[in-house]
Amino acid sequence: MTLHCVVCIKQVPDHEAVVRVESEQNLFIEDRYICSFYDEIAIEAALRIKKDHPDTRITAISAGGRRAVEALRRAVAMGIDEVFHVGDESIESAGSMAIARVLAAKIGPMKPDLVMCGKQAGDDDMGAVGPMLAELLGMVHANAVLSLELNPQNQSFELDRKTEGEIWRLRGSLPLLIGVEKGLAEPHVPVVTRVMKAMKAKIENEPVSKLGIGDHDIESGLQRVRYLQPPVRGEVRMLQAEFPENVEELVRCLQDNGVLS
Amino acid sequence: MQAGQIWVLVDARRDGLTRSTEKLLQAAGSLAGVKDMRLTGLLMSQDEKLIESVSKYVDHLLWARHPDLTTYEATRWLHAIKQLFQSRGRPEIVLSSAHSIGLELMPRLAAGLQGAYAGSVVSMGWKGEALLFKRPIFGGRAYEELEVVRPPVVLTVRNALVSGGKPRSAVVAEIDEAPVDIPDGLGLEIVSREQTSRGKLELLEAERVVAGGRGMGAEENFKLIEDLAACLGAGVGASRAVVDAGWRSYDEQIGKSGKTISPALYVACGISGAIHHVLGMNTSKIIVAINKDPEAPIFKNADYGLVGDVSKIVPAITEALAKCLQKE
Numbered sequence: 001m002t003l004h005c006v007v008c009i010k011q012v013p014d015h016e017a018v019v020r021v022e023s024e025q026n027l028f029i030e031d032r033y034i035c036s037f038y039d040e041i042a043i044e045a046a047l048r049i050k051k052d053h054p055d056t057r058i059t060a061i062s063a064g065g066r067r068a069v070e071a072l073r074r075a076v077a078m079g080i081d082e083v084f085h086v087g088d089e090s091i092e093s094a095g096s097m098a099i100a101r102v103l104a105a106k107i108g109p110m111k112p113d114l115v116m117c118g119k120q121a122g123d124d125d126m127g128a129v130g131p132m133l134a135e136l137l138g139m140v141h142a143n144a145v146l147s148l149e150l151n152p153q154n155q156s157f158e159l160d161r162k163t164e165g166e167i168w169r170l171r172g173s174l175p176l177l178i179g180v181e182k183g184l185a186e187p188h189v190p191v192v193t194r195v196m197k198a199m200k201a202k203i204e205n206e207p208v209s210k211l212g213i214g215d216h217d218i219e220s221g222l223q224r225v226r227y228l229q230p231p232v233r234g235e236v237r238m239l240q241a242e243f244p245e246n247v248e249e250l251v252r253c254l255q256d257n258g259v260l261s
Numbered sequence: 262m263q264a265g266q267i268w269v270l271v272d273a274r275r276d277g278l279t280r281s282t283e284k285l286l287q288a289a290g291s292l293a294g295v296k297d298m299r300l301t302g303l304l305m306s307q308d309e310k311l312i313e314s315v316s317k318y319v320d321h322l323l324w325a326r327h328p329d330l331t332t333y334e335a336t337r338w339l340h341a342i343k344q345l346f347q348s349r350g351r352p353e354i355v356l357s358s359a360h361s362i363g364l365e366l367m368p369r370l371a372a373g374l375q376g377a378y379a380g381s382v383v384s385m386g387w388k389g390e391a392l393l394f395k396r397p398i399f400g401g402r403a404y405e406e407l408e409v410v411r412p413p414v415v416l417t418v419r420n421a422l423v424s425g426g427k428p429r430s431a432v433v434a435e436i437d438e439a440p441v442d443i444p445d446g447l448g449l450e451i452v453s454r455e456q457t458s459r460g461k462l463e464l465l466e467a468e469r470v471v472a473g474g475r476g477m478g479a480e481e482n483f484k485l486i487e488d489l490a491a492c493l494g495a496g497v498g499a500s501r502a503v504v505d506a507g508w509r510s511y512d513e514q515i516g517k518s519g520k521t522i523s524p525a526l527y528v529a530c531g532i533s534g535a536i537h538h539v540l541g542m543n544t545s546k547i548i549v550a551i552n553k554d555p556e557a558p559i560f561k562n563a564d565y566g567l568v569g570d571v572s573k574i575v576p577a578i579t580e581a582l583a584k585c586l587q588k589e
Contacts, residue, residue, distance in 0.1 A: 013399065015517045016536055019403055021403045021404075027403055029399075037517075096378060097372065097377075097378065100372060123398065124399075125381055125400065125521075126378075126379070126381070127364055127368065128368035128371075131365060131369035131372070132368050132371070132378070136372060140335070140336050140448060140449060141335060141369070143335075143365035144361060144364075144365070158452065161361075162361070163360075163361040163362075164361055164463045164465060165456060165463045165512075166455060167454070168453075169451070169452040169454075170334075170449040170450065170452060171449060171450045171452050172449040172450060182519075183511060219411070221376060221377030221412070221414065222377045222408065222409060222410065222414070223408045224405055224407055224408075225406040226406050227403055227404070227405055228395065228403070228405070230402065230403060230404055231404075231544075233543070233564065236560050236561065236564060236566045237564065237565050238566045238567075238568070239565060239566065239567050243569055243574065243577070244581075246567050246569075246574075247567070247577040247578050250549065250567060250578065251578065251581045251585055253565055254547070257546075259468075259469065259546065259547050260582070260586070
């Protein structure tokens, strides 16, 4: 019995890329982008499922501007053959709900058994698209999933979900949407021949209008007022005294700051 | 926004309200106070003991009643909350702290209510009739301020600060028991729950955190970190390097691919301070860095720095603290 697994991915700035607030309305982002950390884990997890259940169809989807294509090339390089790019620059800044609507419009008709999203993206850390998509698709969902076992014969699954200091084991019936936690799979580095193939892969774009998404659907209800510099920490105070006087000085400083109780 | 309702989802563990929920209830009280809005505590737990601890913060305690809600499960809780929206009137603002329940449930709730959503909110306040809030983006390398232009809005809050708010005077909460229907077989079945950090302080809840990195030299030297943490009543954290090396569990990892925390005190021992790590802790109130390399980047992100051997300095701090805590 064929299992259809859809992976949603996003291209984001590398965590070491320079991000600088230039003015209240302008943010400089260094042009160093990667496929988001948790999304790569989701790709790998899908490939593992296909290994265990060869009759699995995997589809990778990225919603957004031109850059999204690069995330999909990564997915092709890692071994996914069917990829879709939906939307354009206009939805890049429209927020999680817009992205979730676009993805839902594309994924809904596919009627997949499993949808996987990174538990959060490496840029806005919002972690909203997955749960929103689950609501729009009417699927059960679990966030921060550490392990997943599927039984395609009776359409059931068991998974481990990470919470504060606990791991919960949950059981249910497909279809399912999960937010992927670190540990679900260890992404492999694609071989050069696959990377070359991915560079040449033709990736079609589907505009938002073709999915029946209107301007109203991509309103977030929020408006950005401004960008702000992160709060600055004062100059570090190096405690230069010889050991152990420096330790005593530190303890006094911490007492003065009222952080000991 | 007209005078209306603010709802706060109460996250309760077996041992009572979590610190983050308590802080959020206080912050929501300030927010509600300014605009004379009604503050509702949304209690899903069936534990009666919680009524007292929640009701001192709210005007109205909405208690969803159904045995199947006792243990959290996303689909069932969501189903119940949606019913309460129908029967108790739609709030303009729904808040939850950014724990595993809030992160799983709140974006989905926003989608279901056709509302706006934002996560990792660190401060909120009113500007005229509009609710404004701030949140870090790109792992804290920048912040954005957003305005709610079309309520309802659902927010998960990481560090509940309210600007321009006023603390609430004592209130007597109306207790509103609300029976809900949960269809049989809805949602997922909970097979088991396993504690991964027995007896350890949860990092996201900890007021103080002591963390170690490669510079600790060896796995067994984390005993020094644990001793200092015990003395401070602190949680234990670790850098990615030592988690990757297998010295510590991923549960303890602080940084971009681990936990993002904002304790009052963060002590970084033998951690060089790669951007990856700093993004997970730079919103801490006071940061102490101990490293043998005076050029280590961690010192650029610290309030107090000590250069030297962690295996000497860390136990000395523990000893000095123990002495001064005894005196008090």
